[in-house]
Amino acid sequence: MLARKIIIDPITRVEGHGKVTIKLDENGMVNDAFLHIVEFRGFEKFIQGHPYWEAPVLVQRLCGICPVSHHLAAAKAIDQLVGIDPENLSPTATKLRKLLHFGQVFQSHALHFFYLASPDLLFGIDAPAEKRNVIAVAATNRELAKKGILMRKFGQEIIKALAGKKIHGILAVPGGVHKTFKAEERAYFLDGMLIPNVDTMIAWSKEMVDFIKNYYLENASWIDNFAAFPSNHLSLVRKETGAFELYDGRLRSVDFEGNELLNIADVDYRDHFKEAVEPWSYLKFPYMTKYGRENGWNRVGPLARLNTCAYMGTPLAEKERQIFKEYTHNKPNNMTMHTHWARLIELLYSAEAMKEFLLDDTLMNNDLVRKGTPRQKGIGIIEAPRGTLIHEYHTDAKGLITKCNLIVSTTHNNEAMNRGVRVVAKSVLNNKPEITEPMLNQIEIAIRANDPCLSCATHALGEMPLIVQLEDAYGNIIDEKIR
Amino acid sequence: MKKLDDTLVIGIGNNTRQDDGLGWNFLELLENEGFNADNLLQKYQLMVEDSELISAYKTVIFIDACKSELKIGFSFEHLNPAEEVSFSTHSVPPNQILNLCKTIYTKNPKAYLIKIQGYNWDIGIGLSEPAKTNLNNAFTYFIENFFR
Numbered sequence: 001m002l003a004r005k006i007i008i009d010p011i012t013r014v015e016g017h018g019k020v021t022i023k024l025d026e027n028g029m030v031n032d033a034f035l036h037i038v039e040f041r042g043f044e045k046f047i048q049g050h051p052y053w054e055a056p057v058l059v060q061r062l063c064g065i066c067p068v069s070h071h072l073a074a075a076k077a078i079d080q081l082v083g084i085d086p087e088n089l090s091p092t093a094t095k096l097r098k099l100l101h102f103g104q105v106f107q108s109h110a111l112h113f114f115y116l117a118s119p120d121l122l123f124g125i126d127a128p129a130e131k132r133n134v135i136a137v138a139a140t141n142r143e144l145a146k147k148g149i150l151m152r153k154f155g156q157e158i159i160k161a162l163a164g165k166k167i168h169g170i171l172a173v174p175g176g177v178h179k180t181f182k183a184e185e186r187a188y189f190l191d192g193m194l195i196p197n198v199d200t201m202i203a204w205s206k207e208m209v210d211f212i213k214n215y216y217l218e219n220a221s222w223i224d225n226f227a228a229f230p231s232n233h234l235s236l237v238r239k240e241t242g243a244f245e246l247y248d249g250r251l252r253s254v255d256f257e258g259n260e261l262l263n264i265a266d267v268d269y270r271d272h273f274k275e276a277v278e279p280w281s282y283l284k285f286p287y288m289t290k291y292g293r294e295n296g297w298n299r300v301g302p303l304a305r306l307n308t309c310a311y312m313g314t315p316l317a318e319k320e321r322q323i324f325k326e327y328t329h330n331k332p333n334n335m336t337m338h339t340h341w342a343r344l345i346e347l348l349y350s351a352e353a354m355k356e357f358l359l360d361d362t363l364m365n366n367d368l369v370r371k372g373t374p375r376q377k378g379i380g381i382i383e384a385p386r387g388t389l390i391h392e393y394h395t396d397a398k399g400l401i402t403k404c405n406l407i408v409s410t411t412h413n414n415e416a417m418n419r420g421v422r423v424v425a426k427s428v429l430n431n432k433p434e435i436t437e438p439m440l441n442q443i444e445i446a447i448r449a450n451d452p453c454l455s456c457a458t459h460a461l462g463e464m465p466l467i468v469q470l471e472d473a474y475g476n477i478i479d480e481k482i483r
Numbered sequence: 484m485k486k487l488d489d490t491l492v493i494g495i496g497n498n499t500r501q502d503d504g505l506g507w508n509f510l511e512l513l514e515n516e517g518f519n520a521d522n523l524l525q526k527y528q529l530m531v532e533d534s535e536l537i538s539a540y541k542t543v544i545f546i547d548a549c550k551s552e553l554k555i556g557f558s559f560e561h562l563n564p565a566e567e568v569s570f571s572t573h574s575v576p577p578n579q580i581l582n583l584c585k586t587i588y589t590k591n592p593k594a595y596l597i598k599i600q601g602y603n604w605d606i607g608i609g610l611s612e613p614a615k616t617n618l619n620n621a622f623t624y625f626i627e628n629f630f631r
């Protein structure tokens with residue numbers, strides 16, 4: 001038997017494009033597996049020479065799915081360029097930015113669950129490919145589909161109300177925000193006249209958490225073991241308390257047993273992280289310098305956030321977090337598929353947090369922008385839906401950007417996704433006489449759990465086939481599937 | 484003002500990626516022609532919730548850039564709901580949105596797809612010259628034929 005290479009290109013139901021190569025040896029055993037990120041965006045170079053105040057607008061073009069996250073991370077960095085640290089932003093500006101962020105997290109998590117994850121959970125990983133999609137979900141679970149769409153719409157409407165439009169709008173300006181929240185805008189989300197109100201969003205989020213808890217109990221054997229592997233976990237936590245935090249805090253990392261590896265001011269990240277490169281991927285591999293490339297990598301995102309935080313600041317989500325923690329006897333949860341559970345607890349948190357802010361009258365104050373002494377370096381770190389997002393900018397004396405460094409959530413998860421692919425490949429493809437479509441889907445499920453955003457901006461018609469190729473040791477294609 | 488009434492026109496694309504902005508440019512031409520902007524919608528990509536949006540209209544027209552070669556630089560076709568499954572939320576095809584609309588909201592708006600051939604897709608603002616020609620030809624065809 002010739003050694004073979006299996007290629008899955010592009011990966012289905014992730015944001016953007018990627019490719020998986022699985023190398024089999026001459027005995028049909030998995031030798032190695034790689035997740036390649038084959039797109040090159042070049043934004044860090046592209047933005048050089050632009051005035052700093054353009055950054056929060058330009059960087060949104062990194063992605064059509066999470067532009068708000070890039071907008072806010074860049075805004076936090078640009079605040080520092082005008083001499084304003086997060087604690088010196090006006091309370092109203094901070095709250096408006098946070099509400100925007102919660103809207104973004106809410107819509108993103110709703111989209112992921114309904115559109116990307118639910119087909120696998122509802123129909124099973126062995127279901128025919130033509131059934132594992134959102135249309136089948138809509139056909140068999142119309143109410144779930146409607147709720148999924150209305151939840152995403154609610155988050156998008158929050159974004160639109162604050163930033164002017166659902167995608168690539170603008171709220172933040174250097175040192176604050178450019179608009180306040182009007183009473184009639186707030187009423188739209190509270191009175192339930194035109195769209196289901198925020199209380200309905202909380203109720204539906206709770207329903208989804210209950211659904212996934214029950215599903216996990218019934219399917220514990222594969223959910224707990226599928227693509228599970230020990231890892232470190234990284235996220236922001238609230239400065240004073242260590243609580244769950246999405247907008248501003250300290251960077252905390254714990255290992256697979258819960259030992260603290262890192263607890264630093266976010267702006268000091270450069271002193272503690274490096275990025276490795278591999279010749280087969282454009283995506284770098286960040287790691288904590290102190291622990292080295294092999295042991296210093298982290299998972300980020302919902303699973304990591306629930307592993308690093310001390311508690312969550314809203315009542316229903318905190319109750320669910322405690323149940324989540326009890327499942328692993330208060331130790332970190334290293335089960336990849338539990339990321340879906342963690343994501344839905346965050347969905348609930350975001351809904352509760354949106355309500356809290358929507359009822360806060362100070363959101364309608366007019367203290368929106370502050371100024372300090374200009375600086376030439378700014379670092380903004382937030383927790384995007386998919387995990388820790390880092391933006392760093394340097395400027396010259398004229399305020400033109402001379403250097404930019406972006407570490408996006410999916411980059412942090414690069415090593416974790418590669419490990420997940422290897423774990424699953426070895427469990428489902430080793431020594432099998434035939435490579436079936438459900439087997440390949442399982443590889444993709446391991447990646448999808450991380451909700452990677454491989455980011456694309458061009459999406460003209462006529463693109464994006466799925467091609468699966470088998471190659472022998474000499475690069476000859478011995479089988480090919482297109483779907 | 485020329486009213487589009489129960490028709491929604493959706494331009495899909497990204498005007499910071501050169502010819503990927505063709506869909507948006509088409510909308511600008513419509514607005515310049517006097518059509519009511521309320522019924523013209525710019526989108527970076529179609530998303531699942533657009534199925535709810537289009538359920539409120541009798542007619543929907545999708546306009547997008549196309550990398551494939553088209554005989555006269557553009558095409559105008561009638562669309563039906565399809566079972567086609569997208570590989571990414573970045574690229575939900577129009578006929579899948581129609582399918583979701585039909586499945587979830589039991590509405591079946593009349594739908595058309597205008598493809599306009601583009602050539603350059605790098606980061607940058609502005610259409611290539613051949614893309615501009617295709618855009619103008621597609622627009623002229625649309626104005627002369629669609630409202631007859």
